[in-house]
Each structure stands twice: as C-alpha cells, then as structure tokens.
Amino acid sequence: MSKTIAALSTPPGTGGIAVIRVSGTDAIATADKIFQGAARLSDCATHTVHYGFIKNERGEKLDEVLVTVMRAPKTFTREDVVEISSHGGAAPVRAVLDALIRAGARPAEPGEFTKRAFLNGRIDLSQAEAVIDIINSTNDLARRSALSQLEGSLSKEIRLTRERLVSLAARMQVTIDYPDEDLEDITSEEIAETARECEDKVNALLRTADSGKIIRGGIRTAIVGKPNVGKSSLLNSLAREDRAIVTDIAGTTRDVIEEYINLDGIPLILLDTAGIRSTEDEVEKIGVEKSRRSIDGADFVIVMIDGTSFFDDEDIEVLRATKDKNRIVLINKTDLGQSKYIEAVKGRAAGSPVFEVSAKTGAGLDKIAEEIREKYNLGAISASDGAVVTNMRHKTALIKAGEALGRVREALSMNMPQDIASIDLNIAIDALGEITGETVSDDVVNAIFHEFCVGK
Numbered sequence: 001m002s003k004t005i006a007a008l009s010t011p012p013g014t015g016g017i018a019v020i021r022v023s024g025t026d027a028i029a030t031a032d033k034i035f036q037g038a039a040r041l042s043d044c045a046t047h048t049v050h051y052g053f054i055k056n057e058r059g060e061k062l063d064e065v066l067v068t069v070m071r072a073p074k075t076f077t078r079e080d081v082v083e084i085s086s087h088g089g090a091a092p093v094r095a096v097l098d099a100l101i102r103a104g105a106r107p108a109e110p111g112e113f114t115k116r117a118f119l120n121g122r123i124d125l126s127q128a129e130a131v132i133d134i135i136n137s138t139n140d141l142a143r144r145s146a147l148s149q150l151e152g153s154l155s156k157e158i159r160l161t162r163e164r165l166v167s168l169a170a171r172m173q174v175t176i177d178y179p180d181e182d183l184e185d186i187t188s189e190e191i192a193e194t195a196r197e198c199e200d201k202v203n204a205l206l207r208t209a210d211s212g213k214i215i216r217g218g219i220r221t222a223i224v225g226k227p228n229v230g231k232s233s234l235l236n237s238l239a240r241e242d243r244a245i246v247t248d249i250a251g252t253t254r255d256v257i258e259e260y261i262n263l264d265g266i267p268l269i270l271l272d273t274a275g276i277r278s279t280e281d282e283v284e285k286i287g288v289e290k291s292r293r294s295i296d297g298a299d300f301v302i303v304m305i306d307g308t309s310f311f312d313d314e315d316i317e318v319l320r321a322t323k324d325k326n327r328i329v330l331i332n333k334t335d336l337g338q339s340k341y342i343e344a345v346k347g348r349a350a351g352s353p354v355f356e357v358s359a360k361t362g363a364g365l366d367k368i369a370e371e372i373r374e375k376y377n378l379g380a381i382s383a384s385d386g387a388v389v390t391n392m393r394h395k396t397a398l399i400k401a402g403e404a405l406g407r408v409r410e411a412l413s414m415n416m417p418q419d420i421a422s423i424d425l426n427i428a429i430d431a432l433g434e435i436t437g438e439t440v441s442d443d444v445v446n447a448i449f450h451e452f453c454v455g456k
Contacts, residue, residue, distance in 0.1 A: 003024055003106060004022060004023065004024030004025065004026045004027050004030050004104060004105045004106070005022070005023055005024055005105060005106055005107070005108035005109075005112055005113070006020060006021065006022045006023075006030075006097060006100040006101065006105040006106070006107065006108060007020070007021060007097075007107060007108035007112075007113075007454050007455040008020055008021075008093055008097065008454070008455050009021040009083070009113075009455035009456065010088070010455075012090070012093070013088070013089075013090075014088055014089050014090075015088030015089070016087075016088055017085050017086065017087065017088050018085070018086050018087070018088045018089070018092070018093045019083055019084070019085055019086075020083070020084040020086060020093065020096050020097060020100070021081065021082075021083050021108075021113060021455060022081065022082040022083070022084070022100060022105060023075070023076075023077045023079045023080070023081045023082075023108075023113055023116060024079055024080065024105070025079065025080065026080075026104065027079065027080040027081055027082050027105075028041050028042055028069060028071070028080050028082055029042060030082075030100060030103045030104050030105050031067060031082040031084070031100070031103075033103040033104070034054050034055055034056070034096075034099040034100065034103050035050075035052055035053075035054060035055075035065075035067055036052050036053045036054075036055050036061070037050050037051060037052025037053070037067070038050070038051070038052070041067060041069050041082065044069045045069075046069060046070055046071035046074070047068075047069070047070055047071075047074070048068070048069055049066055049067070049068050049069075050066070050067045050068075050069065051065075051066055052064075052065060052067065053065065054084065054086065054095070054096050054099055055099070056095075056098075056099050056102070057099075057102060062092070062095040062096060062099060063086045063087055063092045063095060063096060064086075064087070065084050065085055065086045065096070066084075066085040067082060067083070067084050067085070068082065068083040068084075068085070069082055070082070070083070073120075076113060076114075076117055076122070077113055077116040077117050077120060077122070078116070078117065078120035078121070078122045079116060079120065084096060107454075108454060108455065109449075109454070110449065110450055110451070110452045110453060110454050111132070111448075111449030111450065111451070111452025111453070111454075111456060112449070113455070113456060114128050114131050114132075114449065114452060114456055115128070115445070115449040115452075118437060118445075123150075124152075124155050124436040124437050124438075125435070125436055125437030125440060125445070125448065126149060126154050126155050126158070126391075126394065126435050126436055126437075127149065127150050127152060127155060128437075128448070128449070129149075129391055129393075129448060130146045130147070130149035130150035131150060131452075131456065132451060132452050132456070133145075133146035133149070133216065133390065133391075134146040134147060134150065135453070135456065138218075138260070138262070138267060139215075139218075139262050139265065139266070139267040140265050141215045141265060141266070141267070141378065142215050142216055142267065142390075145212065145215050145216075145388050145390055146390070148386075148387070148388070149387070149388075149390070153386060153387040153388075154205075154387040154388075154389070154394070154435070155436055156387075157201065157205060157387045158432050158435050158436055159436060161198050161201045161202065161432060162429060162432040162433060162436075162438075164194065164198060165194075165195075165198055165425060165428060165429050165432070166429055168186075168191065168194050168195075168425065169422060169425050169426060169429060171186045172186055172191065172418050172419075172421075172422050172425070173422065175418065186418075188412045188415075188418065188421075191408070191412060191418065191421060191425075192408070192409045192412045192413070195405045195408040195409050195412075195425070196405075196409060198405055198428070199402055199405040199406060199409070202398050202401050202402040202405065202432075203402055205387060205389050205398055206389065206395065206398050206399065206402065208387070208388045208389050209389040209390075209395045209398075210376070211376050211377055211378065211388065212388045212389045212390035212391075212395075213390065213392075214267070214299065214376055214378070215267070215378075215388065215390055216390040216391075217267075217269075218260060218267035218268055218269045219266065219267065219268050219269065219299045219300050219372060219376070220269045220271070220297065220298050220299045220300070221268050221269060221270050221271065221298060221299065221300045221301070221302060221372075222271045222273055222291075222294040222295055222297075222298035222300075222301050222302070223235060223270060223271065223272050223273060223302045223304060224273050224291060224294070224295060224301060224302070224303055224304070224318055224321075224322065225303060225304035225305060225306075225315070225318055226306075226312075226314040226315060226318060228306065229304040229305055229306040229332055230304055230306065230332040230333060230359040230360075231272055231273065231304050232257075232272050233332075233359035233360055234272075234302070234304060234330070234332070234359040234365075235257065235259060235270055235272040236359075237359050237360070237362055237365060238261055238263060238268075238270060238365065238368075239259050239261050239270065257271070257272040258270070258271055258272075259272070263368065263369050263372075264366075264369040264373075265369075266369055266372055266373060266378060268372075271294050271298065273290065273291035273294050273295075292321065295321055295322055295325065298325065299326065300325070300326045300327065300328075300372060300375070301322045301325045301326065301327040301328075302327070302328055302330060302368065303318055303319060303322055303327055303328070303329045303330065303349075303352075304330050304332050304359075305318075305329065305330070305331050305332065305341070305345055306331075306332055306333055307331040307332060307333050307334060307336075307337075307338075307339030307340075307341060307342075307356060308333045308336050308337065308339075310341075311341040311344050311345060315345075315348075316348055319345075319348050319349060319350075323350055326375055327352050328352065328353050328354075328355070328367070328368060328371045328372075329345060329349045329352050329353065329354040329355070330354075330355055330356075330357045330359075330364075330368075331345060331354065331355070331356045331357070332357055332358065332359050333358060333359075333360070334356045334357060334358045334363060334364065335358040335360050335361045335363065338356070339356055342354065342356060353367070353371055355367045393434075393435075393444075393448075394435050397431045397432065397434045397435050398431070398432075398435070400427070400428075400431040401427075401428040401431035401432050402428075404424040404425070404427040404428035404431065405424070405425075405428050407424040408421045408424045408425050408428070411424065
C-alpha cells in the first residue's frame with residue numbers, strides 16, 4: 001500500500017485548471033524529480049503552495065503549475081500527498097501524469113485514495129461510502145445527508161450500539177467460561193433488556209431507510225389519469241420545459257416519458273404516462289399497459305382528473321387502480337372555471353388529499369411538494385443533522401442485526417442457556433461491524449471502492 005500513486009482528481013476535459021493528486025511514502029520525493037521551482041519540495045513545510053514548472057526526464061518544461069505539499073498524517077489519505085494544479089486539458093494533464101509515472105508513481109485504481117484513507121484509519125467504511133454519495137448527490141437533501149454521514153453521524157450511532165453489545169458479550173463469556181469463580185453473574189433479564197434497547201436503536205435507524213432511499217435516488221412519481229386530463233402539461237410545468245407533447249387530441253402520449261426534476265428541494269423521477277382507458281388501438285393498448293405497470297412500480301402517484309369534463313367511469317377506474325398507493329388527487333384546469341365534481345372525487349378518493357389546480361398556470365401545484373414532504377417526513381429530515389440510512393448495504397446489515405437481537409430475547413424468554421443466546425448476539429455484533437468496516441470482507445471493500453471514480 002505504500003507504493004506512490006497518482007491520478008487526475010478533477011473531471012477530464014478542457015478547463016482552467018486540473019488537479020493531479022499524488023499519495024504515498026515517496027509522494028514528495030517523486031514530485032521533486034519533475035518539479036522545477038525556487039525550492040525543493042522535500043525541504044518545504046507541510047500545507048504550503050509552490051510555483052514552478054513540471055519538466056520531463058530531459059529537462060524540458062511541460063507546464064506551469066502550482067504544487068501543494070501536505071505531509072502525513074494530516075492529509076486525506078494519512079500519507080504524504082502532493083497536489084499539482086496544472087492547466088486543464090488533455091495534453092497538459094497527460095504530460096504531467098506521464099512524467100509522474102516515469103518518476104516512479106503508478107496510476108491509481110478507482111477509489112484508491114479514499115480506500116487508503118479507510119485502511120489508514122482516517123475514516124470508517126460508511127464514511128468512505130459517503131464520499132461517493134457527496135460526489136453523486138443531485139439535490140440538497142442528498143448532499144446534506146451524505147455530508148452528515150461523512151462527518152460520522154451514522155458511524156457514531158453504530159459504534160455506540162456495537163460497543164454496548166461487545167461489552168455485554170464479554171461479560172456473558174466470562175460467566176460461561178468461569179461458572180465456579182466468585183464473579184458477579186450477568187442475569188438473563190439484564191441481557192434481554194440490553195438486547196431490547198439495542199434492537200430499538202437499530203429499528204430507529206431502519207425507520208429512516210425509506211426516506212433515505214428517496215433522498216439518494218429520488219421519488220419515483222407516476223402521473224396518471226384518463227386521456228387529455230393534463231398529465232403532460234403537469235410534467236412540463238413541473239420540469240419548467242416542454243418535455244412532453246401537449247395537444248387537444250386525446251391519447252397523444254403513447255409511451256412513458258421519464259424526467260428527473262428537483263421540486264422545491266425534493267428529488268422526483270416524474271413518469272408521464274399514457275391515458276388509461278379502454279381502446280381498440282393496438283399501440284395505445286401497449287401504452288395503457290405500460291401506464292398500469294408504472295403505477296405498480298411508483299413510490300408516489302399523482303392522479304389527474306379534468307375538472308371541466310364529466311367525472312366518469314374512466315376516472316373512477318384510475319382511482320381504483322391507485323387506491324393502495326401513496327397518492328395525491330389533482331382536479332385540473334381550474335383556469336377554465338371551478339370544478340363541479342370536487343365532492344364526488346373526494347368521496348371516491350378514499351381519504352387521499354384532493355386539490356384543485358391548473359397545470360397550465362401553475363395554480364395550486366405547490367400542494368404537491370407540501371404533500372410529498374409530509375408523506376415522507378422530509379421536513380424533519382431537512383431540519384435534522386441526525387443519522388439517515390441511505391445505503392442498501394447498511395439497511396441489510398441493520399435488518400440482520402435487528403433480527404439477531406430479537407432471537408437473543410426469544411431464546412432467553414424460553415429459558416435457553418446464555419451460551420445459545422450469545423451466538424445470535426455475536427451475529428448482531430458482526431452485522432453492525434459490516435457497516436463501519438470492522439468485520440467486512442476484503443471482497444466487499446474492493447467492490448465498494450471499485451464504484452468510485454479514478455482520482456478519488
């Protein structure tokens with residue numbers, strides 16, 4: 001691991017500057033071989049910036065640069081780190097990287113800088129995963145959640161719970177191994193109570209997972225209704241561009257149109273679907289079937305009803321098809337007059353919120369963000385810096401830990417020996433350790449860092 005590595009850490013392509021990162025035991029000495037400046041980098045103080053030129057082995061100048069010297073352990077990787085700020089563009093970057101490789105560095109693997117930070121103990125595995133989540137964040141909620149995780153909000157919760165279980169397991173083992181010694185026995189009631197309290201902590205984290213999934217990936221939101229109720233107009237209004245074709249002809253939309261938007265800070269994957277109705281048109285039939293599948297796969301459904309036409313059996317069928325989904329019902333086209341059907345719609349909407357809106361003018365559309373924020377508790381998450389589970393690997397490990405702790409309590413309630421309960425207790429300890437990296441396999445670690453970009 002001490003081998004010096006180098007990679008471009010800024011996006012490739014033409015730009016004002018590019019940052020090339022070098023890390024390892026010989027990072028400063030390697031950079032010294034190709035740097036020409038007022039002083040040798042090896043003689044420079046840590047966390048200082050130096051002007052000069054990068055040269056090749058023949059002494060030819062390759063680029064004018066600024067070089068930052070950072071000495072271990074106060075660096076991202078806890079190794080010596082050099083960052084070279086060169087001019088952006090393929091040619092200067094390639095020339096600097098080639099000079100570094102010739103001087104003794106090797107190209108970094110995907111995520112290798114962050115992997116070294118993890119292996120050197122600067123961050124744990126969940127914090128390392130937060131780095132890529134920050135890079136990939138597409139909305140403010142995702143960025144804030146990932147930053148909180150990077151700062152250790154989740155790690156702290158996991159570590160405190162795990163340490164409590166480790167202490168419990170150690171006391172149990174002493175009692176099991178030395179039954180004849182004059183030691184204070186730990187009672188089954190005490191074990192069960194601690195297991196219950198830790199299980200409650202695990203379940204509290206798991207309750208954030210649904211919101212966490214939404215924060216990270218967005219809410220898959222299907223816009224459904226019979227033909228010509230304004231579904232495409234709503235998509236265009238929320239996306240603030242003419243993404244879907246809008247005409248007065250019923251059945252214009254024949255396929256599902258997908259658009260990612262940020263609605264008042266809420267990430268939505270909007271699906272504009274074909275109008276749901278009985279039809280003999282073979283192409284439209286395919287679109288209607290896709291609409292029904294979109295309902296099944298959606299996290300949230302927006303049902304649209306035309307407030308200027310009859311509230312009919314087709315509208316009722318759409319409401320019936322979505323009755324088991326998280327949904328909001330919009331009576332559209334209020335710009336053309338007040339709907340006569342709002343009470344009838346409310347009667348059929350089975351308690352779902354019903355609002356009169358205009359997709360054309362935008363009137364009433366603020367209700368969508370309000371309802372989603374309340375439905376998924378996003379307001380509380382926005383106001384909190386607490387731990388939120390956004391990673392499926394973490395969720396799976398927490399489920400495993402919670403189930404194991406439940407079995408501990410069940411075994412003790414059946415008056416089974418403590419050494420039987422200790423088996424599941426250790427399973428819970430290992431499951432929590434998988435999140436922070438204390439008990440995770442090398443294959444899992446390698447798979448996680450393989451998802452990173454080169455240079456991070």
